[in-house]
Every structure is written in structure tokens, then in C-alpha cells.
Amino acid sequence: MKRFILLGPPGAGKGTQAKMLSERLTIPHISTGDMLREELKKSSELGKQAQHYMEAGELVPDNIVNQMIKKRIANNNSEGFILDGFPRAESQAIALEKTLKEISQEIDSVLYFDTDKEIIIERLEGRRVCKNCGAIFHIKNMPSQKEGVCDNCKGELYQRSDDKRATIENRINVYLEKISPLLKFYTNNNKLIKVNANNTTEEVNKEVLVLLKDKNLL
């Protein structure tokens, strides 16, 4: 079994790395941000409850995300999973431990994508996402072949509304407020592996693979 958590600020490249790992290990990439955006698109009750928090760059209340993850993990029939964007607070990490314990599962490793603030801002402001398949591009660092069009599925690329400057600052502050206890939690569990996420996508991916191999997790 391979159960991973990717921790780090918005813009650390968690989503990009999660997709790469997910393909390599054939285990699902579970992103609470993607799941919430799906709910928003469907205008579901859950989406409506989450919308204003997301637009402001605030955390959606724990009971919503904890339930969402509990259901998703219970329905998981793969040999593991990669969690991206969850947990984001110690309270969520505790809820996750409880959920996993109930089904006799355990997290194998927590990859912490350490990233400098200027790099986060630059990455988020330039990020473009495919409306159709969710592929991630960057206007400078990873441009699509044709501007505004996804290389994989020809879907339309857009800028997430929370990737605008004013919301970015708030998201970083929210992240900073919550990260220390989370890091402590997983350090105490002996699960934390630190990755230098200031590097390019390929370099970070290489480092991740080496670190996981060292721990016999590949």
C-alpha cells in the first residue's frame, strides 16, 4: 500500500507532483481543492456552502472537508492514494488519523514541499488550469503550445479566481497560520520528508522519487 500526503503552500507544485506520482504509481490523486471546485461547478449544496470561503482564500469548515475525505477514502479501491491539499490544519490531520484507523489503514509518508514566498506568488499568478481535464500550466515556466488551449485535450485554460494577487496573499497567510502544528504532528509521527520545492518541476520530481526510493516506498 502507498498512502501519501503532500503538504506545502499553495503554489508549491503539489498538484503537478501529485499527478506525476499518481500516474507512476497508479494510485489516485485526491485533491480537496479539485473536489470542492467540482461541487461548485455542479452548484451542489456542498458547493454553495464552500463558495464564499474559497473565493476569499479562507479554509472551508472542517466538517465539510473531513466528511468529503472520509467518503472518498472509504470508496477507494486502489492500492493507496495521494492526498493533496488535505489535511490543512492539525484538526484535519487528527480527523484523518481517526478515519484511517477505523479501516485499519495508515499514512506511509508526508512530503513537505518547502517553498519561498516570492516563488509561490510568481507561480500562482502565472498558473493556468484546463477547464476540461484540470491539467496545470504556467504562462512562463510551463506554457501551453497554443495560448489559452490545453495541450492534452484542447480544453480552455483559465486563471482560478483565487489565483489573483489579493486572494493569494490571504491564502499564504492562512497557510502560514496552520502549517507549524501540522509539521510538528507529522514530525512526531516520524512521517515527514522535506522536499526543496523551489526547484523546477523535473528537479522536484527527481528528488521526490529518490526520497521515496530511500524509504522503500517506490
Ligand code: AMP
Ligand atoms: P487548493 O486547490 O488546494 O488551493 O484549494 C482551493 C481552496 O479550497 C482553498 O483556498 C480552500 O478555500 C478550499 N480547500 C481546499 N482544501 C481544503 C481543506 N483541506 N480545508 C479547508 N479548505 C480547503
